[in-house]
Amino acid sequence: MTTFRVGVIGAGSIAQSHLSAYAENADVELIAVADMNLERARAVADQYGAPRAYADPHELLADPEIDGVSICTWNNSHANWAIAAVKAGKHVLVEKPIARTLAEAEEIQRTVEASDRVVQVGFVRRHSPNCQVLKSFIDAGELGEVYYAKASCLRRVGNPGGWFADKEISGGGPLLDIGIHVLDLCWYLMGSPKVVSVSGNTYDKLGSRGNVTTMPRYKAADYDPSKNTVEDLANAVIRFENGASLLLDCSYSLHATKDSIEVSVYGEQGGAELEPALHIATEMHDSVVNIEPQIASRTFEFGVGFAHEIQNFVDTSLGRAESIAPAWHGVEIVRILEAIYESASTGREVELG
Template structure:
């Protein structure tokens, strides 16, 4: 496949990184876009020089001959839009979280298998240069066996607003929106072990007023018409079948001094801090902090460009898929289990 025709479903904030990412890959052109908001999709098509626009993705898939489609809608539309695009003959890159829950994700995976079309999940952190550096150190044996990880993604006052706060559209709060990135990153770095259980708690103590009233608020939630009914903080301990345990914390609203996002991984020979990237290990009888001389910290634009290029390379048969739908399903099982445990107060088993 030399010339690849791409389409976008959902022309909001993150879709711009998909559109720009496609345009940077030689032999790929973005020929159509779709959004249920007509004014928005029209303006988007004009701004990004996309020849055709639609307000219904079924119509787009019928009229266009698309090789690849990005699904960048709000979470509750991921399943239907992805299935429509797969059945319409396209390979799909669906943003994270893959779906609202594991049952939806499994349905999407089944259609990908049935149609023989690739379904990649938007686990963009897998494409960072920090991940490449981590793999080099791990493969050189500097970490030993990895058995514990800590993943933190905390915002003091950072609900993006609108549908992100409304469970009907988002499926949940910071756990499904932010936690998903760092939980997947840990799982990926640890070699994708199978999750076996989760023990979690969620809170909504600060809520909507905090999100809209703070100086550092990401956006006002007052003028959207959406409900605010998600957790604003989640914490969990997740166990994997290789013995790894992961402690995770994610917030939109929390009385934390400043916003932080980090993953730390601990092995029998060394530990890694991802942001900023540092390795702690024993050398010459001393405990040392080793950091690559070259900056490998993740960069938002770089990882999206790498993700889009990786997706196209996989479609062209040039590399295996780095973020397959199977991993999206495993992640949704973890998130479901954390929410279930938070509801029941007991550990939830994952099958």
């Protein structure tokens, strides 16, 4: 049996999900953790039994005993570390978004194309069994041609603050943080069609809602309610070359009566909701029929999603599978996100290639 030796760059919140999945994977040996906060890198390395900890990720990348890395740093360094890792001969699983900007994302893509290394983007929700079951139905033609999709992720009081709320570091607000997940699920299920135009809007009417102290919220470690340079809400209509269209909206701050998530795709022979839970609808013998695949969970479960994502990364790196989230998919999603911001700032539809 081949062992895949792993390093993790960035030892904050999401690194824990990567590390737990690596620690439970029989094919993997954890070698090192790096974080500019060395104390954090050491604590996390100890927690998961990795023998080495570094403050400088360059040192981790120079470690010849490492075959692949997860990049779990802030968005502003994804491109830098992904490119450096490939050049150091490592396979890469980089968290979403693959990069802050299209220019950075395309630089990663050029590096990937010039190498034989795997670069996978962290679209963890794709790996969830409910998504894979629906994908198998769609690939088998059960929904017919998918021509419409809806992607929505609305938080009422959900601006995490810290680096998430600093556009310079994050590249954007709810669009790059949570809208990206639901947009990506729809795009993936639609068969990764080529985008031709994007019309978007962003709003910053409510700010971080740091004044609301009566509702619990996830807060970044360096939360400061007075610091916020990202949008509250973004929406978009996205058109594809095959005539299909997608409606997207997402928010950190909104006067909605509840938080919500929705991912739905509609085709000529059937439709499906993936989020909040998998349900499929079709028509048989002039009757409307709901199809209920019998699976362990109809909803996305974080731990299961990460276990499958890590397995796909390991299998692809070891040459025994294909990645279901290759780098170019991450690039195409950033192309759409950047066009949404451009359309919002110009007040015009953006046409793409």
